[in-house]
Amino acid sequence: APPSGQRGNSFLTLEGREVKVKMAARLLIRSAVRAATTCRAAPVPALTRGMAAGGIPTDEEQATGMERIVMKAMKEGADPYSMMKPKEYAGSKADPHLVPSITNKRIVGCVCEEDNTAVVWFWLHDGEAQRCPSCGSHYKLVAHELPH
């Protein structure tokens, strides 16, 4: 390969071009290997609060009121304000639908079969499980505490 300093005219010789391509290819492969093997996970900063980290607070530091209560509950997997779809149960005697309530009774609307348009409404009282007057599914009231 011709030495890099010598260039009589303004364009490279064929050999010079080959050397540059080989070097470029090597660099490309090296950087590709680096990119593929680099740790992608964001590093957890040692100082994690507010101004020490980057200057923008997190919800953990700054959320308040209802938002904070919901945030804490969601972190524990709880759903005190019924934001999610109700859990699914078989509805049998051994596995009744568990209905959370903040008092000692709650209205239940049973859609006995999927796509039924007539919903069967009834009061579910604390104590022994009750059965839907139409399809017989079992429902049991369970006490439910609100975070506040």
Place this chain on the structure above:
Amino acid sequence: MAHQAHAYHMVDPSPWPLTGAIAALLMTSGLAVWFHFHSTTLMILGTILLLLTMFQWWRDVVREGTFQGHHTPPVQKGLRYGMILFITSEVFFFLGFFWAFYHSSLAPTPELGGCWPPTGITTLDPFEVPLLNTAVLLASGVTVTWAHHSIMEGERKQAIQSLTLTIALGFYFTFLQAMEYYEAPFTIADGVYGSTFFVATGFHGLHVIIGSMFLAVCLLRQIHFHFTSEHHFGFEAAAWYWHFVDVVWLFLYISIYWWGS
């Protein structure tokens, strides 16, 4: 805190819907008074009341969300739907003006000379200031996205810088457009060309000003630590609105400035 078994926000009674309605009444009747009796007092009074309403209503929303924590996930979802629906309504608003433009320009009447641009109209060169305006707004779309990522990544300084830059670009657009309006060789009274040009670009300019104000409020809130890296919907709403303004300009540029020239 109210004892509720749901995560929604039952808003406290507020006077601002009433003051807003009164402002709308005073502004509209004030407009009629201005037309017939040459007095702007009623209209100005209505406008002041409108500005006070907007300031105090939105200040209350910030208080309820940021300081009192009422904006739980379902509440935030509702706010997102609200902003999307509002922007959709604005899309339809602009659609009307584009309809008017294409109605007149696709089949130019004999009164116009049977051609578009109409006889006698010297259009603006689309590759001069209008192209610069396009670049300015596109750049502001980049800087607002930079600001969003800065907020999400907890970078306060960058968030403030990129948001400031976005607002500066918005002001630059408004300044350039004002210069264009002043220097234009045609006016709003110059037939249907003038009407469609100035009504469409005029309403767009108004939306740029509104969007800039929205972003400016976000900048103030960011400086005062309102936003967290996870919860900053006010900023997202402003960014959505800003992107919408940018897209409307792109359609204006292609249709009126370029094709229509």
